[in-house]
Amino acid sequence: MEKLQAMATQVRRDIVRMVHGVQSGHPGGSLGCTDFMVALYFKIMKHNPSFHMEGANEDLFFLSNGHISPLFYSVLSRSGYFPVAELGTFRKLNTRLQGHPATHEHLPGVRIASGSLGQGLSVALGAALAKKMNGDQQFVFCLTGDGELQEGQNWEAIMSAAHHKADNFIATVDVNGQQIDGPTAKVLNVESLEAKWVAFGWEVLHMNGNDMNDVVATLELAKSKCGAGKPICILMKTEMGKGIDFMEGTHEWHGIAPNDEQLAKAFAQLPSELADY
Helix, strand or coil: CHHHHHHHHHHHHHHHHHHHHHCCCCHHHHHHCHHHHHHHHHHHCCCCCCCCCCCCCCCEEEECCHHHHHHHHHHHHHCCCCCHHHHHHCCCCCCCCCCCCCCCCCCCCCCCCCCCCCCHHHHHHHHHHHHHHHCCCCCEEEEEECHHHHCCHHHHHHHHHHHCCCCCEEEEEEECCEECCEEHHHHHCCCCHHHHHHHCCCEEEEEECCCHHHHHHHHHHHHHHCCCCCCEEEEEECCCCCCCHHHCCCHHHCCCCCCHHHHHHHHHCCCCCCCCC
16 A cells, blocks of 8 residues: 555656646646556556557556546656656647547557547446456446536447446546546535445445545445446546645646745645656
8 A cells, every 4th residue: 555655646747747848738636546556557447558559458547638648657667667767748749648549649548549538438348348248357447527418428328338238348437526627516516426336326435535445445335336226436536636735625626737936845745756747
């Protein structure tokens, strides 16, 4: 657990460094989901950094809320998919590390382009059903945002997953209550999420996404509940900007970059013995 916590701290340093370096990107949601992604890639998933697009006999992850790409890239690089030094090219000309993950650059670990929100659950469901048809016993994970669930395609996928008994499918919703224009409750209220997912035929779990112990325990529980005829939804409560006090709990840091002084303050709150890129 200490190693996971240390990695999460370093990933948060990577996130703010990347966004600061080009004065562009989305730090808020990236910081909030860091513990989840670190647990997933460094503890929970069976995956192979020698990347093959089909992902046979390994767990698959699909990022639907693609604007949290700084987090995704940091975790992929520190998991061995590509050199950590490449993080320094984030959002720069001719980089493989686009502002939203894309497949045309063939970046290892990226299976779908996820700049347009609302599509990840559909693609992940297709992968989960393909695994069942192929007799592949591994799991498919997907992360989506609560604001993203305002898009209708999600609910077609959610309905289809239950209908087809995709019980190897674990979908996690980042419930931070914030989106680019303000609180989700004011922009377009999506609650009650639990009632909705249950009504659509899913098994629903709750998780504190900023408590590493709870993240690991809940993800393990979700895996244990697979195979019983229902897909699994984890409603993950997080705080946007988690780990940096002046970024926490506000939509204002959804898509802006820290200046030099703010970067220094952020680093002071994120001491790490691991190496920065």
